[in-house]
Amino acid sequence: MIKLKNVWKTYSGNVHALKRVTLHIKPGEFVSLVGQSGTGKTTLAKIIIAEERATQGRVIIGGWDITDIKRGDIPVLRRQIGVIFQDFKLLPRKTVFENVAFALAVAGAEQKKITTIVPQVLRIVGLEKKSARYPDELSGGEQQRVSIARSLVHRPKILIADEPTGNLDAINVQGITELLLKINSFGTTIVLVTHNPDVVNGLKKRVVTLDHGEVVSDQQIGRYMI
Amino acid sequence: MIFVSFYRASTFALQNFWRNLWLSLVTILILTLTLYSISIVLTLNYVTDQAIRIVKEKVDVDIFFDLGVPEKQIIEAQTFLKNMSEVKEVQYISADQALENFRTEHADDADIQAALAELDENPLQDSLIVKAHQVESYTTILSRLDQSEFAEIIESKDFDDSQEVIDTISSASNTITRAGYVLSGIFIFIAVVVVFNTVRLAIYAQSKEIGIMRLVGATNWFIRSPFLLEAILYGCIAALIVLGLLFFSVQTAAPYLNNFFAGYEFDLMAFFRAQYLTVFLAELAIAVLLSIVSSMIAIGRYLRA
Numbered sequence: 290m291i292k293l294k295n296v297w298k299t300y301s302g303n304v305h306a307l308k309r310v311t312l313h314i315k316p317g318e319f320v321s322l323v324g325q326s327g328t329g330k331t332t333l334a335k336i337i338i339a340e341e342r343a344t345q346g347r348v349i350i351g352g353w354d355i356t357d358i359k360r361g362d363i364p365v366l367r368r369q370i371g372v373i374f375q376d377f378k379l380l381p382r383k384t385v386f387e388n389v390a391f392a393l394a395v396a397g398a399e400q401k402k403i404t405t406i407v408p409q410v411l412r413i414v415g416l417e418k419k420s421a422r423y424p425d426e427l428s429g430g431e432q433q434r435v436s437i438a439r440s441l442v443h444r445p446k447i448l449i450a451d452e453p454t455g456n457l458d459a460i461n462v463q464g465i466t467e468l469l470l471k472i473n474s475f476g477t478t479i480v481l482v483t484h485n486p487d488v489v490n491g492l493k494k495r496v497v498t499l500d501h502g503e504v505v506s507d508q509q510i511g512r513y514m515i
Numbered sequence: 516m517i518f519v520s521f522y523r524a525s526t527f528a529l530q531n532f533w534r535n536l537w538l539s540l541v542t543i544l545i546l547t548l549t550l551y552s553i554s555i556v557l558t559l560n561y562v563t564d565q566a567i568r569i570v571k572e573k574v575d576v577d578i579f580f581d582l583g584v585p586e587k588q589i590i591e592a593q594t595f596l597k598n599m600s601e602v603k604e605v606q607y608i609s610a611d612q613a614l615e616n617f618r619t620e621h622a623d624d625a626d627i628q629a630a631l632a633e634l635d636e637n638p639l640q641d642s643l644i645v646k647a648h649q650v651e652s653y654t655t656i657l658s659r660l661d662q663s664e665f666a667e668i669i670e671s672k673d674f675d676d677s678q679e680v681i682d683t684i685s686s687a688s689n690t691i692t693r694a695g696y697v698l699s700g701i702f703i704f705i706a707v708v709v710v711f712n713t714v715r716l717a718i719y720a721q722s723k724e725i726g727i728m729r730l731v732g733a734t735n736w737f738i739r740s741p742f743l744l745e746a747i748l749y750g751c752i753a754a755l756i757v758l759g760l761l762f763f764s765v766q767t768a769a770p771y772l773n774n775f776f777a778g779y780e781f782d783l784m785a786f787f788r789a790q791y792l793t794v795f796l797a798e799l800a801i802a803v804l805l806s807i808v809s810s811m812i813a814i815g816r817y818l819r820a
């Protein structure tokens with residue numbers, strides 16, 4: 290599903306954020322990406338969603354070589370990959386429903402499609418009763434659920450989560466992790482970037498460790514070890 | 516799907532419009548001023564062109580013949596003149612006809628009527644009124660006539676040379692238009708800068724939304740279209756306002772102008788009424804073009820980043 294072949298990313302000023310990264314992630318896998326701060330995890334996620342381009346190497350998503358993706362094709366890619374972030378990226382002046390509907394609206398979906406899909410994904414994340422609330426009327430964990438719901442509207446084959454639990458307390462971390470597992474059980478490939486040893490160790494899934502931009506360990510049932 | 520997207524983009528555009536109402540109003544104001552100054556320049560151009568056309572049309576030469584010249588010779592002279600390519604028309608006015616015209620023209624003037632009644636013979640001469648296609652040709656026509664056999668039966672020529680009037684109008688009009696173009700140019704420049712800034716501010720205010728739109732897979736066109744629509748909306752409103760302003764300006768100025776052009780085929784208001792759709796479309800085209808160009812620059816700069 291995700292293939293990186295000898296990927297390098299060099300930012301201006303000769304910062305090598307990624308060095309000779311080769312990684313194969315199969316459909317339906319759940320991969321945790323760990324490593325110290327500044328070691329290139331976010332950069333890797335950005336390359337997968339074509340927000341950054343690899344300086345060298347090839348990037349293939351679902352059989353589609355996006356290394357030299359055309360600007361006009363990026364939206365098509367983005368609709369196949371869900372992304373969630375530590376800071377949720379919700380629109381404060383839109384309700385939960387509208388925030389989720391937004392992702393469908395920008396893709397030009399019909400109103401009918403919106404009114405069927407949005408409640409569905411809200412039910413998956415357990416927020417169907419709070420669809421009329423505004424983000425600041427929700428807890429951090431609930432806000433992250435909204436952003437997960439939004440990432441699901443296009444039924445993505447891949448979900449990239451960059452430190453989704455970074456701002457949450459233990460209970461909510463647990464909840465979000467379970468939600469990700471649930472989504473993974475539907476067949477969605479998940480890449481989870483995290484600093485949280487408990488999460489990684491509890492998952493008992495594949496763990497890829499980066500250090501200074503390089504893959505230093507890749508274990509099928511891994512543990513957090515830095 | 517295109518319809519749905521258009522509807523959503525319009526909603527975003529209207530939201531932007533209201534959110535920065537003051538900025539929107541200033542933008543419309545400056546677009547209005549720009550359009551208005553362009554329109555005034557064009558109208559002035561039209562009016563002076565008409566004035567010159569009318570003055571030129573008024574120019575003719577009256578050729579008076581000696582008393583007692585046989586009509587046959589006058590007709591020959593008429594044919595001679597008519598055969599010149601520069602001549603547009605030659606009208607023969609016999610002495611009797613001239614007297615009759617004079618009488619009817621002064622029908623209300625009792626003194627003149629009394630004086631006319633005293634006359635026992637017609638003091639007026641037979642004449643030809645010559646009109647040329649171009650004002651510049653009269654000298655040629657007259658000198659050719661002087662060298663012809665008809666020179667000796669001609670008593671006098673009355674050439675009312677309006678060249679001076681025409682020159683005055685042209686040079687005044689040139690000065691006014693040039694100043695008008697400069698002024699319009701300045702306004703266009705200001706309008707582009709203002710629209711550019713308004714759209715850029717709207718984009719900054721929305722930068723979070725735009726970032727999220729891109730993350731969830733919005734196309735650049737989807738992101739761009741609300742801002743473009745917003746700019747087009749400014750253009751449409753400005754064009755409507757200018758149409759109203761022009762209507763009132765023309766209505767105010769029309770009586771004076773029509774007075775000036777009294778007796779000639781010229782009615783600014785009628786022209787405006789007949790052409791208002793064209794005028795509106797032209798205003799709209801200019802306004803929308805201005806808005807689109809400046810907002811495209813603003814959006815392009817942002818989306819390239």
Ligand SMILES: Nc1ncnc2c1ncn2[C@@H]1O[C@H](COP(=O)(O)OP(=O)(O)OP(=O)(O)O)[C@@H](O)[C@H]1O
Nearest residue numbers: 300301304305306325326327328329330331332333
């Ligand atoms: N736009 C950029 N320009 C220049 N350097 C950058 C840019 N983005 C990231 N970097 C550098 O690339 C390296 C990797 O950054 P990245 O954000 O991928 O780290 P990370 O593993 O996500 O860290 P964290 O765990 O703190 O989020 C860092 O040294 C960072 O300073």
Ligand SMILES: [Mg+2]
Nearest residue numbers: 330331332451
């Ligand atoms: Mg990071």
